[in-house]
Amino acid sequence: xxxxxxxxSAGRRVELVKCFKEAAKIKNIxxxxxxxDISETAPATxxxxxxxxxxxxxxxxxxxxxxxxxxxxxxxxxxxxxxTELRIxxxxxxxxxxxxxxxVLISDKKVINICRDKKNTxxxxxxxxxxxxxxxxxxxxxxxxxxxxxxxxxxxGSSSINAFKINNKKELMFFKEYIDNPIIQECIEGKEYTIDxxxxxxxxxxxxxxxxxxxxxxxxxxxxxxxxxxELIDEIKKVIEVLKPIGHITFQCMKTKDEIKFIEINPxxxxxxxxxxxxxxxxPLNLYSxxxxxxxxxxxxxEDNMIGLRFDDSIFLDSCGVLIND
Numbered sequence: 240x241x242x243x244x245x246x247x248s249a250g251r252r253v254e255l256v257k258c259f260k261e262a263a264k265i266k267n268i269x270x271x272x273x274x275x276d277i278s279e280t281a282p283a284t285x286x287x288x289x290x291x292x293x294x295x296x297x298x299x300x301x302x303x304x305x306x307x308x309x310x311x312x313x314x315x316x317x318x319x320x321x322x323t324e325l326r327i328x329x330x331x332x333x334x335x336x337x338x339x340x341x342x343v344l345i346s347d348k349k350v351i352n353i354c355r356d357k358k359n360t361x362x363x364x365x366x367x368x369x370x371x372x373x374x375x376x377x378x379x380x381x382x383x384x385x386x387x388x389x390x391x392x393x394x395x396g397s398s399s400i401n402a403f404k405i406n407n408k409k410e411l412m413f414f415k416e417y418i419d420n421p422i423i424q425e426c427i428e429g430k431e432y433t434i435d436x437x438x439x440x441x442x443x444x445x446x447x448x449x450x451x452x453x454x455x456x457x458x459x460x461x462x463x464x465x466x467x468x469x470e471l472i473d474e475i476k477k478v479i480e481v482l483k484p485i486g487h488i489t490f491q492c493m494k495t496k497d498e499i500k501f502i503e504i505n506p507x508x509x510x511x512x513x514x515x516x517x518x519x520x521x522x523p524l525n526l527y528s529x530x531x532x533x534x535x536x537x538x539x540x541x542e543d544n545m546i547g548l549r550f551d552d553s554i555f556l557d558s559c560g561v562l563i564n565d
Contacts, residue, residue, distance in 0.1 A: 241269040242530050245314045245341065247305070247328075248296075248321040249274035249283035253552070254513040255320065255523075256286045262523035270527070273312050275305070285554055285562050296324045302331045309339035315530055317343045319507050322395070325351050342440075344526070346484040346506045353482065354504045357394045357422045367481050369474070370492075370500040372424035380411070380423075388426040393418055400458065429495035431502075432468075433460060434475050435487065435515035437522045442483045445535045446520035447472045450511060450547075460511035465518045465545040472539075474499050487512060487522045514547035 244259055246252065256272055263270035274287035277295050284290035289312065293304040308314065317335070319328055328335075329351040332343045345351070353363045364371045375385045391414045392402035401418050404426055405411050415421060431452040437445045449471040454462040475490055482504070489509035491502040508522070516522060519541030528535060555563040 240531070241271070241313065242315045242527060243271040243273060243312050244526075245273045245275060245305070245308060245312070245317045246283070246287070247275050247293075247317065247319050248324055249276045249287065249290075250278075250281050250320070252283045252320050252508075252510075253286050254549075255318075255508055256283050258513055258516045258521075259318075259523045262521060262527055265521075265524055266527045266531075268527060268531075271312065273308065273314065275308060279560070280556075282554055297327055301327070302335065306335055306338050309335070309341040314339065314341040316526060317341050319343075319345060322355060322505065322507070325506060326355060342530075344486040346486065346488070350482060350484050350506060354506045355395055357392065357503060360501075360504055361422070361424075363482070364478070364501050367478075369478060370498040372427050372500055372502070375423040375425065380415070386425075389423055390426040391415065391418060391421050391423045394420045394422050402458070427493045427495060427500050429493040429500075431491070431493050432466070432471060433463070433509060433511060434471060434490040434492070435509065435512055435520065435522075436475055436479060436484075436490065437487050437520065437525055438479060438485050439525075439529055439535055440485055442479075442485060444476060444479050444537055445525055446515070446522070446538065446541065447475050448515040448518065448520045448541055449475075450514055453546075459509075460514070460547075461549050463511055463514050463547050465514065465541065465543060465547075467539065467543045468494075470494075471499065478504075486526075511547070511549070514545075514549075515541070517547065518542045518545045 259272050271288040273289045274284045275291045275293045276284055291308050294301045328345050329348045335343055353359045361371050379385050387406055389405040403414055433450045435448045439445055449466050449468045450463040451466050452460050484506050487508045489505045493500050557563055
């Protein structure tokens with residue numbers, strides 16, 4: 240059986256493409272990794288087996304282009320990688336799956352709506368008893384009912400774009416006008432973690448991997464350490480139980496001296512997911528197993544205290560746009 244995978248918005252996700260290829264070899268199955276992007280110069284497209292240029296997310300023809308690729312290449316699984324494609328894919332999941340043999344690796348629309356809006360995320364977590372940063376409202380600002388430092392970011396932001404720590408009133412007044420549709424919260428202190436979780440198609444967690452964020456760049460982890468923190472793992476299990484996502488999902492939180500406070504939830508593969516995959520919590524391998532009809536059980540069979548150090552690499556194209564091999 241050939242299991243072909245379509246990775247959308249491939250961009251710089253070279254590590255993820257390689258992880259799927261390695262998983263297919265481990266599983267000893269035929270699998271083409273097909274990449275799609277809006278740009279011919281997206282680096283990851285040179286590491287897949289085939290590449291397609293598709294319309295910008297939300298533009299006319301976007302969904303139809305995905306359907307066409309799936310039918311042409313007999314794709315079995317569609318993997319989104321960026322936040323801005325999640326809503327449209329969740330809204331069109333049924334249509335795509337009716338018109339193709341592919342499954343879309345995306346959670347229910349309710350889950351996406353909770354995760355894609357920071358206020359919805361905060362409200363959901365707070366109402367279910369999970370720790371969250373206190374939100375600073377306009378009334379709080381007018382009555383000066385807050386303490387610095389604060390933190391501001393867009394409601395539907397991604398990759399830490401337009402996310403800023405606020406140290407004084409002058410900065411507060413500037414950034415609340417500078418950022419469109421912002422959310423302002425207390426700035427919490429503590430160790431920051433990203434937790435990779437893999438949940439099967441029935442909503443059952445298979446792996447939960449906390450990663451301490453040692454260093455970040457442009458909102459993405461560049462240095463991290465796998466930490467089997469029991470408190471974090473148990474708290475994520477509780478969130479999964481009430482949120483009911485599927486697939487690979489990442490949680491960001493701060494562990495303070497008093498409690499765990501959640502910052503955001505991203506229902507997709509995060510940029511640092513290969514760290515957890517390399518540690519042994521192999522989501523691509525799990526996906527191949529599920530597509531083959533195998534049953535998976537929850538496990539923590541991954542390496543504790545493993546450190547991941549990510550770095551830049553380059554590829555080169557000749558004057559005709561052909562990849563120059565080393």
